[in-house]
Amino acid sequence: MEQAPLIEIRNAKKIYRVGSVDVHALRGVDLTINRGEICCIIGRSGSGKSTLLNVLAGLEHVTSGEIVIAGKRLHKMTQSELILFRQKHVGFIFQAFNLMPYYTALENVAFPLSFRGVKKRRRNALAKEALKAMGLETHMKHKPSEMSGGQQQRVGIARALVADPDIIFADEPTGNLDSSTSDDVMRTIVDVMRSRGKTLVMVTHDPHMAEFADKVIQILDGRIVSIEYNRHDADVKEEAQQGEETV
Numbered sequence: 043m044e045q046a047p048l049i050e051i052r053n054a055k056k057i058y059r060v061g062s063v064d065v066h067a068l069r070g071v072d073l074t075i076n077r078g079e080i081c082c083i084i085g086r087s088g089s090g091k092s093t094l095l096n097v098l099a100g101l102e103h104v105t106s107g108e109i110v111i112a113g114k115r116l117h118k119m120t121q122s123e124l125i126l127f128r129q130k131h132v133g134f135i136f137q138a139f140n141l142m143p144y145y146t147a148l149e150n151v152a153f154p155l156s157f158r159g160v161k162k163r164r165r166n167a168l169a170k171e172a173l174k175a176m177g178l179e180t181h182m183k184h185k186p187s188e189m190s191g192g193q194q195q196r197v198g199i200a201r202a203l204v205a206d207p208d209i210i211f212a213d214e215p216t217g218n219l220d221s222s223t224s225d226d227v228m229r230t231i232v233d234v235m236r237s238r239g240k241t242l243v244m245v246t247h248d249p250h251m252a253e254f255a256d257k258v259i260q261i262l263d264g265r266i267v268s269i270e271y272n273r274h275d276a277d278v279k280e281e282a283q284q285g286e287e288t289v
């Protein structure tokens with residue numbers, strides 16, 4: 043895989059002021075994420091996982107430090123520049139799915155394209171394609187309440203991908219699903235990101251979900267305490283084949 047840094051974070055600190063108390067949510071985070079990497083941020087409750095995801099996604103500013111994504115310096119951007127940045131480069135998958143209840147699956151997936159000036163016919167064609175890729179061709183006209191949790195999250199994945207962003211951020215994407223549905227949904231997320239060469243940064247507190255990632259970043263009290271790389275069966279097979287060729 044190409045090892046080009048897509049996301050670079052240097053000494054990122056985030057302090058929330060609550061009344062007269064400073065909450066140090068990030069205490070100096072340094073991290074590089076390469077294009078195409080499937081990354082997982084793990085750590086116990088309150089360790090700063092969501093804060094890290096939010097500053098990376100341009101939803102919040104860091105208090106100090108630098109965040110550079112695709113050569114763009116997020117820490118220097120105004121709020122309106124951040125909105126444009128997110129529209130162009132970023133997709134989101136949410137724990138609570140965040141689908142619009144009165145819209146069909148197709149309308150939910152097509153919706154983000156309306157901010158990008160895509161014409162209706164093209165919006166619908168792209169949304170259909172994204173839903174088909176999630177195995178939901180028979181559920182295009184279903185509303186969220188007419189779908190299972192796993193199906194709703196597949197609609198959420200299709201919506202995150204429809205505008206073809208470089209990076210997908212996901213905060214506890216399987217947090218509202220039972221364990222077997224979680225496995226299916228996580229496999230779907232990882233497969234689709236890999237096949238399209240997307241970069242995925244997801245947060246979970248579930249170590250089992252982290253096994254699906256290439257790179258597992260553990261955070262504790264606002265600091266990265268370890269970065270580990272998972273070996274997947276496919277990598278092992280590939281290495282074995284290469285080994286045979288050179289013998």
Ligand SMILES: Nc1ncnc2c1ncn2[C@@H]1O[C@H](COP(=O)(O)OP(=O)(O)OP(=O)(O)O)[C@@H](O)[C@H]1O
Binds near residue numbers: 065066
């Ligand atoms: N908007 C906010 N205002 C004030 N403090 C906040 C805010 N958001 C987060 N914090 C604090 O920052 C710290 C890190 O919170 P964060 O939400 O990043 O944790 P987390 O690792 O995502 O936890 P969880 O697993 O429970 O979701 C916590 O002490 C939290 O109380």
Ligand SMILES: [Mg+2]
Binds near residue numbers: 091092093
């Ligand atoms: Mg969180």
